[in-house]
Amino acid sequence: MTEEAAARYRDLDLWPPREVLEALYEGQLRALAAVHRALPHLERAAREAAERLKGGGSLAYAGAGTSGRLAAMDGVELWPTFGFSRVRFLLAGGEAGLTRAVEEAEDREEEGFRLGQGLEAKDVLVAVAASGRTPFTLGALRGAKARGALTVALANNPGAPLLQEAHHPVLLDTGPEVIAGSTRLGAGTAQKAALNLFSTLVMVLLGRTYGNLMARMRVENAKLRARGAAMVRAMVGLGEEEAKALLARYPEPALAALAALGKTGEEAERLLEARGVRGALEEARR
Structure with missing residues:
Protein backbone atom coordinates (compact mmCIF):
# COMPACT_ATOMS: atom_id res chain seq x y z
CA MET A 1 0.00 0.00 0.00
CA THR A 2 2.88 2.41 0.61
CA GLU A 3 3.66 2.26 -3.13
CA GLU A 4 0.14 3.00 -4.37
CA ALA A 5 -0.76 6.31 -6.03
CA ALA A 6 -3.78 7.82 -4.26
CA ALA A 7 -6.30 9.19 -6.76
CA ARG A 8 -7.08 12.07 -4.40
CA TYR A 9 -3.67 13.66 -5.01
CA ARG A 10 -3.44 13.01 -8.76
CA ASP A 11 -3.17 16.72 -9.68
CA LEU A 12 -1.12 17.75 -6.65
CA ASP A 13 1.34 19.79 -8.70
CA LEU A 14 -1.54 22.05 -9.81
CA TRP A 15 -2.80 22.77 -6.29
CA PRO A 16 -2.16 26.07 -4.45
CA PRO A 17 0.83 25.74 -2.10
CA ARG A 18 -1.32 26.00 1.05
CA GLU A 19 -3.47 23.09 -0.11
CA VAL A 20 -0.35 21.02 -0.76
CA LEU A 21 0.78 21.72 2.80
CA GLU A 22 -2.65 20.82 4.17
CA ALA A 23 -2.51 17.49 2.32
CA LEU A 24 0.98 16.76 3.64
CA TYR A 25 -0.10 17.71 7.15
CA GLU A 26 -3.09 15.36 6.96
CA GLY A 27 -0.67 12.61 5.95
CA GLN A 28 1.35 13.26 9.10
CA LEU A 29 -1.80 13.01 11.24
CA ARG A 30 -2.67 9.68 9.64
CA ALA A 31 0.84 8.49 10.42
CA LEU A 32 0.49 9.30 14.11
CA ALA A 33 -2.92 7.64 14.20
CA ALA A 34 -1.27 4.49 12.85
CA VAL A 35 1.25 4.63 15.70
CA HIS A 36 -1.56 4.94 18.24
CA ARG A 37 -3.17 1.76 16.90
CA ALA A 38 0.18 0.00 17.32
CA LEU A 39 0.70 0.93 21.00
CA PRO A 40 -0.28 -2.51 22.41
CA HIS A 41 2.26 -4.19 20.11
CA LEU A 42 4.97 -1.67 21.00
CA GLU A 43 4.32 -2.27 24.70
CA ARG A 44 4.65 -6.05 24.39
CA ALA A 45 7.82 -5.70 22.34
CA ALA A 46 9.39 -3.22 24.78
CA ARG A 47 8.58 -5.38 27.81
CA GLU A 48 10.28 -8.45 26.37
CA ALA A 49 13.17 -6.41 24.96
CA ALA A 50 13.88 -4.91 28.39
CA GLU A 51 13.92 -8.35 29.99
CA ARG A 52 16.35 -9.60 27.36
CA LEU A 53 18.63 -6.55 27.73
CA LYS A 54 18.80 -6.95 31.50
CA GLY A 55 21.04 -9.92 30.75
CA GLY A 56 23.67 -7.61 29.23
CA GLY A 57 22.62 -7.86 25.60
CA SER A 58 22.79 -5.24 22.88
CA LEU A 59 19.97 -3.38 21.16
CA ALA A 60 20.58 -3.61 17.41
CA TYR A 61 18.88 -1.72 14.61
CA ALA A 62 18.58 -2.95 11.02
CA GLY A 63 17.35 -1.11 7.95
CA ALA A 64 18.07 0.37 4.55
CA GLY A 65 17.61 3.82 3.08
CA THR A 66 15.25 6.15 4.95
CA SER A 67 14.19 3.41 7.36
CA GLY A 68 17.81 2.62 8.21
CA ARG A 69 18.66 6.26 8.78
CA LEU A 70 15.65 6.74 11.06
CA ALA A 71 16.61 3.62 13.01
CA ALA A 72 20.19 4.85 13.40
CA MET A 73 18.94 8.26 14.56
CA ASP A 74 17.01 6.57 17.34
CA GLY A 75 19.90 4.37 18.41
CA VAL A 76 22.59 7.02 18.58
CA GLU A 77 20.53 9.05 21.04
CA LEU A 78 20.41 6.31 23.67
CA TRP A 79 23.95 6.96 24.92
CA PRO A 80 23.72 10.73 25.52
CA THR A 81 20.13 10.54 26.79
CA PHE A 82 20.13 7.40 28.92
CA GLY A 83 23.80 6.39 29.21
CA PHE A 84 23.02 3.19 27.29
CA SER A 85 25.98 2.19 25.14
CA ARG A 86 25.12 -1.37 24.09
CA VAL A 87 23.78 -0.33 20.67
CA ARG A 88 24.65 -1.83 17.29
CA PHE A 89 23.72 -0.87 13.73
CA LEU A 90 23.13 -3.22 10.81
CA LEU A 91 22.69 -0.78 7.93
CA ALA A 92 22.60 -1.44 4.20
CA GLY A 93 25.61 0.32 2.72
CA GLY A 94 27.24 0.76 6.13
CA GLU A 95 28.11 4.23 7.39
CA ALA A 96 28.05 5.59 3.83
CA GLY A 97 24.33 4.87 3.75
CA LEU A 98 23.73 7.39 6.52
CA THR A 99 24.63 10.42 4.41
CA ARG A 100 23.83 9.34 0.86
CA ALA A 101 21.54 6.93 -0.92
CA VAL A 102 23.17 3.54 -1.56
CA GLU A 103 20.10 2.12 -3.25
CA GLU A 104 21.55 -1.16 -4.49
CA ALA A 105 22.67 -2.10 -0.97
CA GLU A 106 19.10 -2.83 0.11
CA ASP A 107 18.97 -5.83 -2.26
CA ARG A 108 21.84 -7.66 -0.52
CA GLU A 109 19.93 -10.18 1.55
CA GLU A 110 23.02 -12.33 2.12
CA GLU A 111 24.90 -9.40 3.63
CA GLY A 112 22.00 -8.65 5.94
CA PHE A 113 21.87 -12.29 7.03
CA ARG A 114 25.61 -12.31 7.72
CA LEU A 115 25.35 -9.20 9.89
CA GLY A 116 22.34 -10.57 11.72
CA GLN A 117 24.33 -13.72 12.51
CA GLY A 118 26.63 -11.53 14.60
CA LEU A 119 23.95 -11.21 17.27
CA GLU A 120 23.32 -13.59 20.16
CA ALA A 121 20.39 -14.86 22.22
CA LYS A 122 20.78 -12.05 24.75
CA ASP A 123 20.42 -9.38 22.05
CA VAL A 124 17.41 -7.58 20.57
CA LEU A 125 17.08 -6.61 16.91
CA VAL A 126 14.71 -3.89 15.71
CA ALA A 127 14.23 -4.25 11.94
CA VAL A 128 12.60 -1.35 10.10
CA ALA A 129 11.29 -1.29 6.51
CA ALA A 130 8.33 0.64 5.14
CA SER A 131 7.51 -2.06 2.58
CA GLY A 132 8.29 -4.86 5.01
CA ARG A 133 10.03 -6.80 2.28
CA THR A 134 13.43 -5.12 1.85
CA PRO A 135 15.88 -8.02 1.19
CA PHE A 136 18.74 -6.65 3.32
CA THR A 137 16.48 -6.03 6.32
CA LEU A 138 14.75 -9.38 5.95
CA GLY A 139 18.14 -11.07 5.81
CA ALA A 140 19.28 -9.30 8.98
CA LEU A 141 16.13 -10.35 10.82
CA ARG A 142 16.45 -13.96 9.66
CA GLY A 143 20.11 -14.10 10.64
CA ALA A 144 19.47 -12.65 14.09
CA LYS A 145 16.47 -14.92 14.67
CA ALA A 146 18.52 -17.97 13.72
CA ARG A 147 20.97 -17.02 16.45
CA GLY A 148 18.20 -16.77 19.05
CA ALA A 149 18.02 -12.98 19.28
CA LEU A 150 14.66 -11.36 20.01
CA THR A 151 13.32 -9.71 16.86
CA VAL A 152 11.03 -6.70 16.59
CA ALA A 153 9.80 -5.53 13.17
CA LEU A 154 8.31 -2.18 12.15
CA ALA A 155 6.65 -2.08 8.73
CA ASN A 156 3.90 -0.09 7.04
CA ASN A 157 2.23 -2.74 4.87
CA PRO A 158 -0.18 -5.35 6.28
CA GLY A 159 0.96 -8.93 5.79
CA ALA A 160 4.55 -7.95 4.98
CA PRO A 161 7.17 -10.75 5.26
CA LEU A 162 9.11 -8.79 7.89
CA LEU A 163 6.04 -8.74 10.13
CA GLN A 164 5.28 -12.40 9.54
CA GLU A 165 8.76 -13.51 10.61
CA ALA A 166 9.44 -11.29 13.64
CA HIS A 167 8.74 -12.30 17.22
CA HIS A 168 7.07 -8.92 17.72
CA PRO A 169 5.47 -7.51 14.54
CA VAL A 170 4.46 -3.85 14.74
CA LEU A 171 2.25 -2.74 11.85
CA LEU A 172 2.20 1.00 11.18
CA ASP A 173 -0.58 1.08 8.59
CA THR A 174 -0.10 4.52 7.04
CA GLY A 175 -1.56 3.68 3.61
CA PRO A 176 -0.60 5.40 0.33
CA GLU A 177 1.62 8.47 0.55
CA VAL A 178 0.53 11.94 -0.57
CA ILE A 179 3.39 11.73 -3.08
CA ALA A 180 3.27 8.15 -4.28
CA GLY A 181 5.99 5.91 -2.92
CA SER A 182 7.78 8.64 -0.95
CA THR A 183 7.95 6.75 2.32
CA ARG A 184 10.06 9.48 3.90
CA LEU A 185 6.68 11.22 4.44
CA GLY A 186 3.91 9.43 6.36
CA ALA A 187 5.62 6.06 6.71
CA GLY A 188 8.82 7.71 7.90
CA THR A 189 6.98 9.82 10.47
CA ALA A 190 5.24 6.74 11.86
CA GLN A 191 8.54 4.85 12.03
CA LYS A 192 10.33 7.68 13.83
CA ALA A 193 7.54 8.09 16.36
CA ALA A 194 7.25 4.34 16.98
CA LEU A 195 11.01 3.98 17.42
CA ASN A 196 11.01 6.87 19.88
CA LEU A 197 8.22 5.33 21.92
CA PHE A 198 9.69 1.84 21.87
CA SER A 199 13.25 2.75 22.86
CA THR A 200 12.16 5.25 25.52
CA LEU A 201 9.86 2.70 27.16
CA VAL A 202 12.69 0.15 27.10
CA MET A 203 14.99 2.63 28.86
CA VAL A 204 12.33 3.41 31.48
CA LEU A 205 11.79 -0.32 32.08
CA LEU A 206 15.55 -0.74 32.48
CA GLY A 207 15.48 1.85 35.27
CA ARG A 208 17.51 4.45 33.42
CA THR A 209 15.27 7.34 34.47
CA TYR A 210 14.29 8.76 37.86
CA GLY A 211 10.66 9.74 37.62
CA ASN A 212 10.62 11.69 34.38
CA LEU A 213 14.25 12.82 34.69
CA MET A 214 17.06 11.62 32.41
CA ALA A 215 19.08 10.64 35.44
CA ARG A 216 21.66 8.65 33.45
CA MET A 217 22.28 11.20 30.72
CA ARG A 218 25.86 12.08 29.86
CA VAL A 219 26.84 15.48 31.24
CA GLU A 220 29.21 16.84 28.62
CA ASN A 221 28.47 20.56 28.11
Missing part, protein backbone atom coordinates in the same frame (compact mmCIF):
# COMPACT_ATOMS: atom_id res chain seq x y z
CA ALA A 222 27.51 23.64 30.13
CA LYS A 223 23.77 23.31 29.49
CA LEU A 224 23.75 19.66 30.57
CA ARG A 225 25.89 20.39 33.64
CA ALA A 226 23.26 22.85 34.85
CA ARG A 227 20.45 20.42 34.08
CA GLY A 228 22.36 17.56 35.69
CA ALA A 229 23.01 19.53 38.87
CA ALA A 230 19.29 20.14 39.23
CA MET A 231 18.70 16.39 38.89
CA VAL A 232 21.28 15.57 41.56
CA ARG A 233 19.60 18.06 43.88
CA ALA A 234 16.20 16.48 43.19
CA MET A 235 17.53 12.99 43.94
CA VAL A 236 19.54 13.62 47.10
CA GLY A 237 18.79 17.18 48.22
CA LEU A 238 22.25 18.70 47.81
CA GLY A 239 23.04 22.36 47.39
CA GLU A 240 23.79 23.63 43.88
CA GLU A 241 27.54 24.06 44.31
CA GLU A 242 27.99 20.64 45.90
CA ALA A 243 25.96 19.05 43.12
CA LYS A 244 28.09 20.77 40.47
CA ALA A 245 31.28 19.66 42.19
CA LEU A 246 30.14 16.03 42.15
CA LEU A 247 29.16 16.27 38.48
CA ALA A 248 32.67 17.49 37.70
CA ARG A 249 33.91 14.09 38.93
CA TYR A 250 31.10 11.82 37.72
CA PRO A 251 29.72 11.90 34.16
CA GLU A 252 26.02 11.39 34.94
CA PRO A 253 23.57 12.64 37.59
CA ALA A 254 22.72 9.21 39.00
CA LEU A 255 26.40 8.42 39.64
CA ALA A 256 26.90 11.80 41.30
CA ALA A 257 23.83 11.25 43.49
CA LEU A 258 25.08 7.83 44.62
CA ALA A 259 28.52 9.30 45.33
CA ALA A 260 26.80 11.82 47.60
CA LEU A 261 25.34 8.85 49.47
CA GLY A 262 28.80 7.37 50.00
CA LYS A 263 29.12 4.93 47.11
CA THR A 264 32.31 4.59 45.10
CA GLY A 265 32.10 4.86 41.33
CA GLU A 266 32.37 1.10 40.92
CA GLU A 267 29.71 0.44 43.56
CA ALA A 268 27.40 2.99 41.98
CA GLU A 269 27.77 1.48 38.50
CA ARG A 270 27.02 -1.98 39.85
CA LEU A 271 23.95 -0.79 41.73
CA LEU A 272 22.60 1.14 38.76
CA GLU A 273 22.91 -1.81 36.41
CA ALA A 274 21.36 -4.21 38.92
CA ARG A 275 18.60 -2.06 40.42
CA GLY A 276 18.00 0.93 38.14
CA VAL A 277 18.24 4.51 39.38
CA ARG A 278 15.38 4.46 41.90
CA GLY A 279 16.32 1.05 43.28
CA ALA A 280 19.99 2.03 43.57
CA LEU A 281 19.14 5.18 45.51
CA GLU A 282 16.84 3.24 47.84
CA GLU A 283 19.54 0.69 48.57
CA ALA A 284 22.20 3.36 49.10
CA ARG A 285 20.01 5.09 51.68
CA ARG A 286 19.62 1.97 53.82
Whole structure:
Protein backbone atom coordinates (compact mmCIF):
# COMPACT_ATOMS: atom_id res chain seq x y z
CA MET A 1 0.00 0.00 0.00
CA THR A 2 2.88 2.41 0.61
CA GLU A 3 3.66 2.26 -3.13
CA GLU A 4 0.14 3.00 -4.37
CA ALA A 5 -0.76 6.31 -6.03
CA ALA A 6 -3.78 7.82 -4.26
CA ALA A 7 -6.30 9.19 -6.76
CA ARG A 8 -7.08 12.07 -4.40
CA TYR A 9 -3.67 13.66 -5.01
CA ARG A 10 -3.44 13.01 -8.76
CA ASP A 11 -3.17 16.72 -9.68
CA LEU A 12 -1.12 17.75 -6.65
CA ASP A 13 1.34 19.79 -8.70
CA LEU A 14 -1.54 22.05 -9.81
CA TRP A 15 -2.80 22.77 -6.29
CA PRO A 16 -2.16 26.07 -4.45
CA PRO A 17 0.83 25.74 -2.10
CA ARG A 18 -1.32 26.00 1.05
CA GLU A 19 -3.47 23.09 -0.11
CA VAL A 20 -0.35 21.02 -0.76
CA LEU A 21 0.78 21.72 2.80
CA GLU A 22 -2.65 20.82 4.17
CA ALA A 23 -2.51 17.49 2.32
CA LEU A 24 0.98 16.76 3.64
CA TYR A 25 -0.10 17.71 7.15
CA GLU A 26 -3.09 15.36 6.96
CA GLY A 27 -0.67 12.61 5.95
CA GLN A 28 1.35 13.26 9.10
CA LEU A 29 -1.80 13.01 11.24
CA ARG A 30 -2.67 9.68 9.64
CA ALA A 31 0.84 8.49 10.42
CA LEU A 32 0.49 9.30 14.11
CA ALA A 33 -2.92 7.64 14.20
CA ALA A 34 -1.27 4.49 12.85
CA VAL A 35 1.25 4.63 15.70
CA HIS A 36 -1.56 4.94 18.24
CA ARG A 37 -3.17 1.76 16.90
CA ALA A 38 0.18 0.00 17.32
CA LEU A 39 0.70 0.93 21.00
CA PRO A 40 -0.28 -2.51 22.41
CA HIS A 41 2.26 -4.19 20.11
CA LEU A 42 4.97 -1.67 21.00
CA GLU A 43 4.32 -2.27 24.70
CA ARG A 44 4.65 -6.05 24.39
CA ALA A 45 7.82 -5.70 22.34
CA ALA A 46 9.39 -3.22 24.78
CA ARG A 47 8.58 -5.38 27.81
CA GLU A 48 10.28 -8.45 26.37
CA ALA A 49 13.17 -6.41 24.96
CA ALA A 50 13.88 -4.91 28.39
CA GLU A 51 13.92 -8.35 29.99
CA ARG A 52 16.35 -9.60 27.36
CA LEU A 53 18.63 -6.55 27.73
CA LYS A 54 18.80 -6.95 31.50
CA GLY A 55 21.04 -9.92 30.75
CA GLY A 56 23.67 -7.61 29.23
CA GLY A 57 22.62 -7.86 25.60
CA SER A 58 22.79 -5.24 22.88
CA LEU A 59 19.97 -3.38 21.16
CA ALA A 60 20.58 -3.61 17.41
CA TYR A 61 18.88 -1.72 14.61
CA ALA A 62 18.58 -2.95 11.02
CA GLY A 63 17.35 -1.11 7.95
CA ALA A 64 18.07 0.37 4.55
CA GLY A 65 17.61 3.82 3.08
CA THR A 66 15.25 6.15 4.95
CA SER A 67 14.19 3.41 7.36
CA GLY A 68 17.81 2.62 8.21
CA ARG A 69 18.66 6.26 8.78
CA LEU A 70 15.65 6.74 11.06
CA ALA A 71 16.61 3.62 13.01
CA ALA A 72 20.19 4.85 13.40
CA MET A 73 18.94 8.26 14.56
CA ASP A 74 17.01 6.57 17.34
CA GLY A 75 19.90 4.37 18.41
CA VAL A 76 22.59 7.02 18.58
CA GLU A 77 20.53 9.05 21.04
CA LEU A 78 20.41 6.31 23.67
CA TRP A 79 23.95 6.96 24.92
CA PRO A 80 23.72 10.73 25.52
CA THR A 81 20.13 10.54 26.79
CA PHE A 82 20.13 7.40 28.92
CA GLY A 83 23.80 6.39 29.21
CA PHE A 84 23.02 3.19 27.29
CA SER A 85 25.98 2.19 25.14
CA ARG A 86 25.12 -1.37 24.09
CA VAL A 87 23.78 -0.33 20.67
CA ARG A 88 24.65 -1.83 17.29
CA PHE A 89 23.72 -0.87 13.73
CA LEU A 90 23.13 -3.22 10.81
CA LEU A 91 22.69 -0.78 7.93
CA ALA A 92 22.60 -1.44 4.20
CA GLY A 93 25.61 0.32 2.72
CA GLY A 94 27.24 0.76 6.13
CA GLU A 95 28.11 4.23 7.39
CA ALA A 96 28.05 5.59 3.83
CA GLY A 97 24.33 4.87 3.75
CA LEU A 98 23.73 7.39 6.52
CA THR A 99 24.63 10.42 4.41
CA ARG A 100 23.83 9.34 0.86
CA ALA A 101 21.54 6.93 -0.92
CA VAL A 102 23.17 3.54 -1.56
CA GLU A 103 20.10 2.12 -3.25
CA GLU A 104 21.55 -1.16 -4.49
CA ALA A 105 22.67 -2.10 -0.97
CA GLU A 106 19.10 -2.83 0.11
CA ASP A 107 18.97 -5.83 -2.26
CA ARG A 108 21.84 -7.66 -0.52
CA GLU A 109 19.93 -10.18 1.55
CA GLU A 110 23.02 -12.33 2.12
CA GLU A 111 24.90 -9.40 3.63
CA GLY A 112 22.00 -8.65 5.94
CA PHE A 113 21.87 -12.29 7.03
CA ARG A 114 25.61 -12.31 7.72
CA LEU A 115 25.35 -9.20 9.89
CA GLY A 116 22.34 -10.57 11.72
CA GLN A 117 24.33 -13.72 12.51
CA GLY A 118 26.63 -11.53 14.60
CA LEU A 119 23.95 -11.21 17.27
CA GLU A 120 23.32 -13.59 20.16
CA ALA A 121 20.39 -14.86 22.22
CA LYS A 122 20.78 -12.05 24.75
CA ASP A 123 20.42 -9.38 22.05
CA VAL A 124 17.41 -7.58 20.57
CA LEU A 125 17.08 -6.61 16.91
CA VAL A 126 14.71 -3.89 15.71
CA ALA A 127 14.23 -4.25 11.94
CA VAL A 128 12.60 -1.35 10.10
CA ALA A 129 11.29 -1.29 6.51
CA ALA A 130 8.33 0.64 5.14
CA SER A 131 7.51 -2.06 2.58
CA GLY A 132 8.29 -4.86 5.01
CA ARG A 133 10.03 -6.80 2.28
CA THR A 134 13.43 -5.12 1.85
CA PRO A 135 15.88 -8.02 1.19
CA PHE A 136 18.74 -6.65 3.32
CA THR A 137 16.48 -6.03 6.32
CA LEU A 138 14.75 -9.38 5.95
CA GLY A 139 18.14 -11.07 5.81
CA ALA A 140 19.28 -9.30 8.98
CA LEU A 141 16.13 -10.35 10.82
CA ARG A 142 16.45 -13.96 9.66
CA GLY A 143 20.11 -14.10 10.64
CA ALA A 144 19.47 -12.65 14.09
CA LYS A 145 16.47 -14.92 14.67
CA ALA A 146 18.52 -17.97 13.72
CA ARG A 147 20.97 -17.02 16.45
CA GLY A 148 18.20 -16.77 19.05
CA ALA A 149 18.02 -12.98 19.28
CA LEU A 150 14.66 -11.36 20.01
CA THR A 151 13.32 -9.71 16.86
CA VAL A 152 11.03 -6.70 16.59
CA ALA A 153 9.80 -5.53 13.17
CA LEU A 154 8.31 -2.18 12.15
CA ALA A 155 6.65 -2.08 8.73
CA ASN A 156 3.90 -0.09 7.04
CA ASN A 157 2.23 -2.74 4.87
CA PRO A 158 -0.18 -5.35 6.28
CA GLY A 159 0.96 -8.93 5.79
CA ALA A 160 4.55 -7.95 4.98
CA PRO A 161 7.17 -10.75 5.26
CA LEU A 162 9.11 -8.79 7.89
CA LEU A 163 6.04 -8.74 10.13
CA GLN A 164 5.28 -12.40 9.54
CA GLU A 165 8.76 -13.51 10.61
CA ALA A 166 9.44 -11.29 13.64
CA HIS A 167 8.74 -12.30 17.22
CA HIS A 168 7.07 -8.92 17.72
CA PRO A 169 5.47 -7.51 14.54
CA VAL A 170 4.46 -3.85 14.74
CA LEU A 171 2.25 -2.74 11.85
CA LEU A 172 2.20 1.00 11.18
CA ASP A 173 -0.58 1.08 8.59
CA THR A 174 -0.10 4.52 7.04
CA GLY A 175 -1.56 3.68 3.61
CA PRO A 176 -0.60 5.40 0.33
CA GLU A 177 1.62 8.47 0.55
CA VAL A 178 0.53 11.94 -0.57
CA ILE A 179 3.39 11.73 -3.08
CA ALA A 180 3.27 8.15 -4.28
CA GLY A 181 5.99 5.91 -2.92
CA SER A 182 7.78 8.64 -0.95
CA THR A 183 7.95 6.75 2.32
CA ARG A 184 10.06 9.48 3.90
CA LEU A 185 6.68 11.22 4.44
CA GLY A 186 3.91 9.43 6.36
CA ALA A 187 5.62 6.06 6.71
CA GLY A 188 8.82 7.71 7.90
CA THR A 189 6.98 9.82 10.47
CA ALA A 190 5.24 6.74 11.86
CA GLN A 191 8.54 4.85 12.03
CA LYS A 192 10.33 7.68 13.83
CA ALA A 193 7.54 8.09 16.36
CA ALA A 194 7.25 4.34 16.98
CA LEU A 195 11.01 3.98 17.42
CA ASN A 196 11.01 6.87 19.88
CA LEU A 197 8.22 5.33 21.92
CA PHE A 198 9.69 1.84 21.87
CA SER A 199 13.25 2.75 22.86
CA THR A 200 12.16 5.25 25.52
CA LEU A 201 9.86 2.70 27.16
CA VAL A 202 12.69 0.15 27.10
CA MET A 203 14.99 2.63 28.86
CA VAL A 204 12.33 3.41 31.48
CA LEU A 205 11.79 -0.32 32.08
CA LEU A 206 15.55 -0.74 32.48
CA GLY A 207 15.48 1.85 35.27
CA ARG A 208 17.51 4.45 33.42
CA THR A 209 15.27 7.34 34.47
CA TYR A 210 14.29 8.76 37.86
CA GLY A 211 10.66 9.74 37.62
CA ASN A 212 10.62 11.69 34.38
CA LEU A 213 14.25 12.82 34.69
CA MET A 214 17.06 11.62 32.41
CA ALA A 215 19.08 10.64 35.44
CA ARG A 216 21.66 8.65 33.45
CA MET A 217 22.28 11.20 30.72
CA ARG A 218 25.86 12.08 29.86
CA VAL A 219 26.84 15.48 31.24
CA GLU A 220 29.21 16.84 28.62
CA ASN A 221 28.47 20.56 28.11
CA ALA A 222 27.51 23.64 30.13
CA LYS A 223 23.77 23.31 29.49
CA LEU A 224 23.75 19.66 30.57
CA ARG A 225 25.89 20.39 33.64
CA ALA A 226 23.26 22.85 34.85
CA ARG A 227 20.45 20.42 34.08
CA GLY A 228 22.36 17.56 35.69
CA ALA A 229 23.01 19.53 38.87
CA ALA A 230 19.29 20.14 39.23
CA MET A 231 18.70 16.39 38.89
CA VAL A 232 21.28 15.57 41.56
CA ARG A 233 19.60 18.06 43.88
CA ALA A 234 16.20 16.48 43.19
CA MET A 235 17.53 12.99 43.94
CA VAL A 236 19.54 13.62 47.10
CA GLY A 237 18.79 17.18 48.22
CA LEU A 238 22.25 18.70 47.81
CA GLY A 239 23.04 22.36 47.39
CA GLU A 240 23.79 23.63 43.88
CA GLU A 241 27.54 24.06 44.31
CA GLU A 242 27.99 20.64 45.90
CA ALA A 243 25.96 19.05 43.12
CA LYS A 244 28.09 20.77 40.47
CA ALA A 245 31.28 19.66 42.19
CA LEU A 246 30.14 16.03 42.15
CA LEU A 247 29.16 16.27 38.48
CA ALA A 248 32.67 17.49 37.70
CA ARG A 249 33.91 14.09 38.93
CA TYR A 250 31.10 11.82 37.72
CA PRO A 251 29.72 11.90 34.16
CA GLU A 252 26.02 11.39 34.94
CA PRO A 253 23.57 12.64 37.59
CA ALA A 254 22.72 9.21 39.00
CA LEU A 255 26.40 8.42 39.64
CA ALA A 256 26.90 11.80 41.30
CA ALA A 257 23.83 11.25 43.49
CA LEU A 258 25.08 7.83 44.62
CA ALA A 259 28.52 9.30 45.33
CA ALA A 260 26.80 11.82 47.60
CA LEU A 261 25.34 8.85 49.47
CA GLY A 262 28.80 7.37 50.00
CA LYS A 263 29.12 4.93 47.11
CA THR A 264 32.31 4.59 45.10
CA GLY A 265 32.10 4.86 41.33
CA GLU A 266 32.37 1.10 40.92
CA GLU A 267 29.71 0.44 43.56
CA ALA A 268 27.40 2.99 41.98
CA GLU A 269 27.77 1.48 38.50
CA ARG A 270 27.02 -1.98 39.85
CA LEU A 271 23.95 -0.79 41.73
CA LEU A 272 22.60 1.14 38.76
CA GLU A 273 22.91 -1.81 36.41
CA ALA A 274 21.36 -4.21 38.92
CA ARG A 275 18.60 -2.06 40.42
CA GLY A 276 18.00 0.93 38.14
CA VAL A 277 18.24 4.51 39.38
CA ARG A 278 15.38 4.46 41.90
CA GLY A 279 16.32 1.05 43.28
CA ALA A 280 19.99 2.03 43.57
CA LEU A 281 19.14 5.18 45.51
CA GLU A 282 16.84 3.24 47.84
CA GLU A 283 19.54 0.69 48.57
CA ALA A 284 22.20 3.36 49.10
CA ARG A 285 20.01 5.09 51.68
CA ARG A 286 19.62 1.97 53.82
